[in-house]
Amino acid sequence: MDIISAFNYPVYLAIFICIYGCLAIGLNVQWGFAGLFNAGIAGFFAVGAYTTSILTSSDLPDRLGGFDLPVPVGILGAMILSGIVAWPVGKICLRFRGDYLAIVTIGFAEVVRLVVRSEHWLTGSTSGISNVPRPFGNLPYTQAQIAYLALTGGILFVAYLLIECQSVSPWGRIMRAIRDNEGAAAAMGKNIPFRRLQAFILGATLMGLGGALYAHLNRGVTPDAIDPMIASFLIWIMVILGGSGNNRGVLLGVMIVWIIWSASELMTDQLPTEIALQAKYGRIFLIGLMLQIVLRFRPEGLLPEPLSELRIRENKDSPPRDTVS
Amino acid sequence: MMFLDLANFYLIPGIVMGSIYAIGAIGITLVFSIMRHTNLAHGDMATFGAFSALALFSAIGISPYLVLPLATVIVGFLSIVIDWIFYEHLRNKPKILTTISSLGVGLMLRSVVQIIWGVNTTAYVTGINKPYKILGLKVKSTEIITLGVSAALVIILILFLNRNRWGKAMRAMSNSPDLALISGIDNRKVVALTWFVVGVLCCCAGFFLGINTELKSMMGWNILLPTIAAAILGGIGRIEGALVGGLIIGLIEEMSLMVIPAEYKAASSFVVLLLVLLLRPTGFFRSKII
Numbered sequence: 001m002d003i004i005s006a007f008n009y010p011v012y013l014a015i016f017i018c019i020y021g022c023l024a025i026g027l028n029v030q031w032g033f034a035g036l037f038n039a040g041i042a043g044f045f046a047v048g049a050y051t052t053s054i055l056t057s058s059d060l061p062d063r064l065g066g067f068d069l070p071v072p073v074g075i076l077g078a079m080i081l082s083g084i085v086a087w088p089v090g091k092i093c094l095r096f097r098g099d100y101l102a103i104v105t106i107g108f109a110e111v112v113r114l115v116v117r118s119e120h121w122l123t124g125s126t127s128g129i130s131n132v133p134r135p136f137g138n139l140p141y142t143q144a145q146i147a148y149l150a151l152t153g154g155i156l157f158v159a160y161l162l163i164e165c166q167s168v169s170p171w172g173r174i175m176r177a178i179r180d181n182e183g184a185a186a187a188m189g190k191n192i193p194f195r196r197l198q199a200f201i202l203g204a205t206l207m208g209l210g211g212a213l214y215a216h217l218n219r220g221v222t223p224d225a226i227d228p229m230i231a232s233f234l235i236w237i238m239v240i241l242g243g244s245g246n247n248r249g250v251l252l253g254v255m256i257v258w259i260i261w262s263a264s265e266l267m268t269d270q271l272p273t274e275i276a277l278q279a280k281y282g283r284i285f286l287i288g289l290m291l292q293i294v295l296r297f298r299p300e301g302l303l304p305e306p307l308s309e310l311r312i313r314e315n316k317d318s319p320p321r322d323t324v325s
Numbered sequence: 326m327m328f329l330d331l332a333n334f335y336l337i338p339g340i341v342m343g344s345i346y347a348i349g350a351i352g353i354t355l356v357f358s359i360m361r362h363t364n365l366a367h368g369d370m371a372t373f374g375a376f377s378a379l380a381l382f383s384a385i386g387i388s389p390y391l392v393l394p395l396a397t398v399i400v401g402f403l404s405i406v407i408d409w410i411f412y413e414h415l416r417n418k419p420k421i422l423t424t425i426s427s428l429g430v431g432l433m434l435r436s437v438v439q440i441i442w443g444v445n446t447t448a449y450v451t452g453i454n455k456p457y458k459i460l461g462l463k464v465k466s467t468e469i470i471t472l473g474v475s476a477a478l479v480i481i482l483i484l485f486l487n488r489n490r491w492g493k494a495m496r497a498m499s500n501s502p503d504l505a506l507i508s509g510i511d512n513r514k515v516v517a518l519t520w521f522v523v524g525v526l527c528c529c530a531g532f533f534l535g536i537n538t539e540l541k542s543m544m545g546w547n548i549l550l551p552t553i554a555a556a557i558l559g560g561i562g563r564i565e566g567a568l569v570g571g572l573i574i575g576l577i578e579e580m581s582l583m584v585i586p587a588e589y590k591a592a593s594s595f596v597v598l599l600l601v602l603l604l605r606p607t608g609f610f611r612s613k614i615i
Contacts, residue, residue: 035421037421037424037425039365039428092599092602092603093602095606096602096606097420098420098421098424099362099363099420099421099424100602102363102365102421102424102428103363103550103553103557103598104598104599104602106365106549106550107550107595107598107599108595110550110591110592110595111592111595114588114589114591114592117588118586118588118589233428233429233432236425236428240425277439277443277444278440281436281439281440282436282440284432284435284436284439285432285433285436285437285440287432288429288430288432288433288436289429289433291425291426291429292410292411292426292429292430292433295415295422295425295426295429296411296414299418299422
């Protein structure tokens with residue numbers, strides 16, 4: 001074993017951290033900045049993954065697509081289409097209290113799953129789409145992995161910078177104002193449903209980006225890649241554990257959760273096959289428990305958003321602390 | 326004959342599924358109007374109820390219906406415990422956090438079911454359940470019992486909410502928790518009582534779903550969306566609305582098979598949900614809370 005291939009596993013982990021980083025920053029725009037509970041992340045992820053697969057894969061007789069377009073076009077298309085499908089979802093439910101968005105996005109993810117599984121002409125149903133090109137795919141394995149890591153890392157870095165700029169801009173302040181005190185923001189003349197819709201679509205675009213990067217990494221996508229609850233749930237824990245509203249915190253959360261998740265997989269793989277199934281679902285139980293523990297003991301996350309005290313610690317209905325004292 | 330075919334293939338299954346959705350939707354509506362959050366763990370709680378009834382049945386035997394009361398009590402207390410551990414500390418924080426937490430609780434309950442009972446499909450009793458013929462209508466005994474018990478549950482619940490002191494306290498708290506508190510109602514007891522009632526309803530929904538279809542670990546998650554759609558369609562916070570909404574969703578799901586492929590049956594309730602939110606977000610029976 002030469003020195004480069006010793007890095008294979010860490011590089012593989014790091015690629016996934018970058019992909020999940022895109023998804024988590026997307027969720028942070030929706031939840032951290034705008035307070036929108038999107039429980040259907042996997043739906044947008046799937047839309048992104050399948051869009052780029054259809055656009056960039058080579059032609060097949062019995063299915064739409066195979067346009068053989070360059071990879072950047074595919075990724076861009078994935079982002080745009082995720083944004084477009086987010087529009088009606090947001091338009092319908094952002095007028096109501098937050099629970100409705102959660103319900104409708106769960107439904108959206110389920111419908112996407114149904115479409116992916118049953119429409120053979122579009123998504124190749126259970127066999128999925130293969131022959132998706134991979135950037136730097138011609139290099140030997142280790143070099144290709146490292147090159148892909150550089151690509152995803154670069155994309156994540158750009159996304160992080162852009163969102164960071166956005167969050168300190170007037171737009172970011174409007175979003176936080178709406179999130180923390182909807183009534184006051186409305187009284188200041190802010191168009192609340194429109195702003196929320198903007199944040200929702202922006203977040204969905206980043207989720208589509210994550211899906212696209214995943215499809216190119218695996219040279220294809222199958223319905224099994226998208227287990228709706230697990231994918232959505234992991235990203236939720238990453239964001240809440242890291243610190244919703246703080247992009248750096250979110251990225252830290254991605255690293256911690258993904259490393260724990262992968263390490264636990266390595267451990268359960270050592271177990272005998274009789275209890276392998278139990279171990280698999282035991283891990284899922286533990287991520288559910290992890291969310292509860294974070295919500296209970298550190299709801300503001302490891303790296304809290306500056307000034308987040310008021311939002312998390314107090315009831316929204318009671319007046320903020322500083323006006324009382 | 327046309328009408329009989331329609332009734333046998335679509336109306337009867339629709340009404341049976343509808344009454345299962347209705348029991349579930351009443352639970353959703355109770356949680357929403359008293360605790361003010363959407364309980365996304367509802368479906369998985371129903372799964373847990375169905376499987377605990379299965380465990381009791383295989384331990385005690387005789388008939389699955391006999392162990393149902395015991396199972397409902399177990400699930401009722403389980404939901405009180407879940408509330409103590411996972412929801413109580415979030416009570417004074419934004420309600421959306423409780424909704425998030427309930428999604429996590431649902432995931433945990435489902436994985437517990439998968440760990441204990443596995444992921445394979447099972448049933449309470451195997452073998453063919455021969456339908457009776459009444460005036461040309463084919464009805465199975467399980468379907469009659471489902472309808473009968475659901476109707477009894479709804480009547481008992483409505484009487485309880487309107488006549489009993491504790492039922493009135495629940496309604497008072499759903500109107501205004503603060504006002505209820507200053508008129509001497511112990512909010513904590515009402516919350517625990519509500520969770521018990523919700524647990525009982527969940528367990529019945531899961532049990533009847535299992536006895537009319539089959540038992541699998543995803544069964545509850547799969548009925549979550551239609552159940553919530555039923556609650557919203559009827560007007561959230563309204564018992565009678567949840568009942569009507571449940572029946573309508575059940576019928577629409579079965580009737581949709583006439584026009585769309587079977588694999589999209591699950592999507593029909595989602596479409597209904599979107600239409601309701603677009604056209605009449607307060608539901609049939611004007612809900613007070615959106």
